[in-house]
Amino acid sequence: MRKQVATITALLALAGLAAQTGTALADAKDGARLARLWCAACHVVADDQASGSEAVPPFAEIANRPNFDRDGLAATLSGQHPIMPDMTLSRQEIADLSAYIASLAR
Numbered sequence: 001m002r003k004q005v006a007t008i009t010a011l012l013a014l015a016g017l018a019a020q021t022g023t024a025l026a027d028a029k030d031g032a033r034l035a036r037l038w039c040a041a042c043h044v045v046a047d048d049q050a051s052g053s054e055a056v057p058p059f060a061e062i063a064n065r066p067n068f069d070r071d072g073l074a075a076t077l078s079g080q081h082p083i084m085p086d087m088t089l090s091r092q093e094i095a096d097l098s099a100y101i102a103s104l105a106r
């Protein structure tokens, strides 16, 4: 019984670690894929995209805003943006999308 508890505790610790590193290792490449899939209907998400919806800021513009902040972006995306549809993104997807958008700043 003692041993089982120890094993379970160790597994939980490992799972926690995996979850943490999962978010830490944001993948901008995957963010680009997600952006084309879910965001391109309204936003211009990359330079090679001809056009998006009018009055929707292109991602490159968002990334270049003086007050742009990657963590703030993640917070925006985890909350429900009033005008944007609720896309129920996972934390990993949010991290990836934020990394991708941040990578567009120049």
Ligand code: HEC
Residues within 6 Å of the ligand: 034, 035, 038, 039, 040, 041, 042, 043, 055, 056, 057, 062, 073, 076, 077, 083, 084, 085, 087, 097
């Ligand atoms: C149905 C259209 C639509 C889709 C799909 C959409 N957006 Fe938006 N998004 C908008 C509109 C409209 C605004 C402008 C809202 C405003 O100015 O308040 C916006 C604004 C934003 C902003 C700026 C928020 C701010 O603080 O000014 C970010 C970041 C953003 N979208 C990210 C995304 C991401 C990431 C996706 C894909 C997962 C996405 N959007 C998909 C319509 C959309």
